[in-house]
Amino acid sequence: xxxxxxxxxxxxxxxxxxxxxxxxxxxxxxxxxxxxxxxxxxxxxxxxxxxxxxxxxxxxxxxxxxxxxxxxxxxxxxxxxxxxxxxxxxxxxxxxxxxxxxxxxxxxxxxxxxxxxxxxxxxxxxxxxxxxxxxxxxxxxxxxxxxxxxxxxxxxxxxxxxxxxxxxxxxxxxxxxxxxxxxxxxxxxxxxxxxxxxxxxxxxxxxxxxxxxxxxxxxxxxxxxxxxxxxxxxxxxxxxxxxxxxxxxxxxxxxxxxxxxxxxxxxxxxxxxxxxxxxxxxxxxxxxxxxxxxxxxxxxxxxxxxxxxxxxxxxxxxxxxxxxxxxxxxxxxxxxxxxxxxxxxxxxxxxxxxxxxxxxxxxxxxxxxxxxxxxxxxxxxxxxxxxxxxxxxxxxxxxxxxxxxxxxxxxxxxxxxxxxxxxxxxxxxxxxxxxxxxxxxxxxxxxxxxxxxxxxxxxxxxxxxxxxxxxxxxxxxxxxxxxxxxxxxxxxxxxxxxxxxxxxxxxxxxxxxxxxxxxxxxxxxxxxxxxxxxxxxxxxxxxxxxxxxxxxxxxxxxxxxxxxxxxxxxxxxxxxxxxxxxxxxxxxxxxx
Amino acid sequence: xxxxxxxxxxxxxxxxxxxxxxxxxxxxxxxxxxxxxxxxxxxxxxxxxxxxxxxxxxxxxxxxxxxxxxxxxxxxxxxxxxxxxxxxxxxxxxxxxxxxxxxxxxxxxxxxxxxxxxxxxxxxxxxxxxxxxxxxxxxxxxxxxxxxxxxxxxxxxxxxxxxxxxxxxxxxxxxxxxxxxxxxxxxxxx
Numbered sequence: 001x002x003x004x005x006x007x008x009x010x011x012x013x014x015x016x017x018x019x020x021x022x023x024x025x026x027x028x029x030x031x032x033x034x035x036x037x038x039x040x041x042x043x044x045x046x047x048x049x050x051x052x053x054x055x056x057x058x059x060x061x062x063x064x065x066x067x068x069x070x071x072x073x074x075x076x077x078x079x080x081x082x083x084x085x086x087x088x089x090x091x092x093x094x095x096x097x098x099x100x101x102x103x104x105x106x107x108x109x110x111x112x113x114x115x116x117x118x119x120x121x122x123x124x125x126x127x128x129x130x131x132x133x134x135x136x137x138x139x140x141x142x143x144x145x146x147x148x149x150x151x152x153x154x155x156x157x158x159x160x161x162x163x164x165x166x167x168x169x170x171x172x173x174x175x176x177x178x179x180x181x182x183x184x185x186x187x188x189x190x191x192x193x194x195x196x197x198x199x200x201x202x203x204x205x206x207x208x209x210x211x212x213x214x215x216x217x218x219x220x221x222x223x224x225x226x227x228x229x230x231x232x233x234x235x236x237x238x239x240x241x242x243x244x245x246x247x248x249x250x251x252x253x254x255x256x257x258x259x260x261x262x263x264x265x266x267x268x269x270x271x272x273x274x275x276x277x278x279x280x281x282x283x284x285x286x287x288x289x290x291x292x293x294x295x296x297x298x299x300x301x302x303x304x305x306x307x308x309x310x311x312x313x314x315x316x317x318x319x320x321x322x323x324x325x326x327x328x329x330x331x332x333x334x335x336x337x338x339x340x341x342x343x344x345x346x347x348x349x350x351x352x353x354x355x356x357x358x359x360x361x362x363x364x365x366x367x368x369x370x371x372x373x374x375x376x377x378x379x380x381x382x383x384x385x386x387x388x389x390x391x392x393x394x395x396x397x398x399x400x401x402x403x404x405x406x407x408x409x410x411x412x413x414x415x416x417x418x419x420x421x422x423x424x425x426x427x428x429x430x431x432x433x434x435x436x437x438x439x440x441x442x443x444x445x446x447x448x449x450x451x452x453x454x455x456x457x458x459x460x461x462x463x464x465x466x467x468x469x470x471x472x473x474x475x476x477x478x479x480x481x482x483x484x485x486x487x488x489x490x491x492x493x494x495x496x497x498x499x500x501x502x503x504x505x506x507x508x509x510x511x512x513x514x515x516x517x518x519x520x521x522x523x524x525x526x527x528x529x530x531x532x533x534x535x536x537x538x539x540x541x542x543x544x545x546x547x548x549x550x551x552x553x554x555x556x557x558x559x560x561x562x563x564x565x566x567x568x569x570x571x572x573x574x575x576x577x578x579x580x581x582x583x584x585x586x587x588x589x590x591x592x
Numbered sequence: 593x594x595x596x597x598x599x600x601x602x603x604x605x606x607x608x609x610x611x612x613x614x615x616x617x618x619x620x621x622x623x624x625x626x627x628x629x630x631x632x633x634x635x636x637x638x639x640x641x642x643x644x645x646x647x648x649x650x651x652x653x654x655x656x657x658x659x660x661x662x663x664x665x666x667x668x669x670x671x672x673x674x675x676x677x678x679x680x681x682x683x684x685x686x687x688x689x690x691x692x693x694x695x696x697x698x699x700x701x702x703x704x705x706x707x708x709x710x711x712x713x714x715x716x717x718x719x720x721x722x723x724x725x726x727x728x729x730x731x732x733x734x735x736x737x738x739x740x741x742x743x744x745x746x747x748x749x750x751x752x753x754x755x756x757x758x759x760x761x762x763x764x765x766x767x768x769x770x771x772x773x774x775x776x777x778x779x780x781x782x
Binding site for chain 1: 603622625627628631633634635636637639640642661662665666669671672747748749752755756757759760763
């Protein structure tokens, strides 16, 4: 047989006859027919092993700064992009400041609304935040905590963000440093900060500390001056307060160009989306919207809807389910709690002072309650939540002081506790809902030389009060109202907090407590909660404790969700305090 | 061959792979300015050698796949010329046979240098906590490379860009396969 073979194999595997040119046919002719044979060897089977190079595809890009060396490419507009050519505004040196420790490595990660791979990679491939600060010679008064750097890295790439850290973790500083970084890199030039009026000086101080090169203009003074500022300040930070902004809303909304960045502090102020404050804030044109709050949910998850009307309009809708809200806000909100990130913060010790009303108080309380309930029962269809509310307030006031004699189990206990506090040289903050109670308490605590901070103290005197409390060793007690003193103030030198009466909402109480229990606290903070047994205070407290979990249900994926979605008292619950049934009138849906 | 210098930016390449037991080797090549800012980035689809290649290449498989296949393709894709290509994987140094760029492998100062064998010596350079070394086929001069990298070293921890590359590879892979786990979710975001 004659099997076709590759030429190279033909020669090497065959017997070579003497006549090299002879073919098979020729040999056959030479041999006798009976001696005919096939002298060729059978070839082995061959298997081809593929050794092609593994297939490989490449994706990638040249970033704007690299492309600048190739061809001129205009940077895309829209979302904030990492810096290409940072130019410090002025000197970034902080007197006595430090450069960031390079031992940690904090990365900026792109928000989810950046979808283009090239844009996402540009964020991921940036140097760590610590290096960016160091390379730009940005100094700080002290080394930020790692979670604070995380917060800055969270804010930096986002046009829409909420820092919802627990009170005392340094939201203000994180916002200022992120703003400073954006300003250094030329992404923002004209910024607006809106905060509660008592916190304006706090912001001025913090900006001077964390971003001293940023010029700050406070919107204050006569209307004509304010209007001029709104229209003519074209760079730096414009600092306003909610009350002033409502008056200036037309000037602010018709500013010549959108603000590059707008920050609202204590953003729970705009939780009611139909309020004038919310509408005034949301009407201001801006490119970036950041909200700071320690209590994004004070009463119900609807509060978040109001805040997001500013942060990201349309992201949340009224009546959304808690689970849907949780999903929707996930990429916009960062929230850390002290127990998770500040494990070295001194502990916060709670002490519930369960008190028995003094006989005079007991008598007044019983009379007021009996008469009140009878009156409410008789009102039938005319009964509204306001009527019930009035009775609750009346009874709570009696729990503080007997209106006729001034007798007070709480004040007696307070005096005893403050003896210990003053003897140890520590300072205490006492919170009450009512200025009237504070004024009565002032008389009882005269020997402790108390200071007062509430709505009757003129704004221009308030900073002086705090400075005196901070610096005067003979001033041991600061009497504060929840309304004036529960947000934004740094009173970490106080070791004791007394809640003389209880607020309607645990979130507000937490805010108050955290004036003292925050970064810089030198020792444990003891919180004493006064509660009169067998009274309306006890009943309210038990309802609020049950509902405290709601807050976590939005921000903690493992927490169960509350079907009612409310953390404050609902109208049904307020009626239930006296075993009354809600008659169905058109009343406000919530009390707190 | 490297592209003709198209710009005057002092740039450095960082080359590494992310090894995945299921998919194989993902390559990543990052070009940084001497201030540490990203100028260019390329990453590869995963390369998974088949059984025949594993048997036939034996001990030379990793240098072949990492240097010749992944490294060469990635560096060739770069548009910006670089003063050196730094890798943190020694097998990548085989790329020096195919490219003209200076190739150097980064290691901690604490790791002992390999024994020199043969007549040809391998270049080595110490920079702070790190040492850079090449193979005998690497022709760079330690003094020159040290001078060229001085600014970069002042602004960048030389091991840090490899972390960036790995994160970027994960991100690119996550986008390519949306069903894959989100490997980089912000841990503290609510």
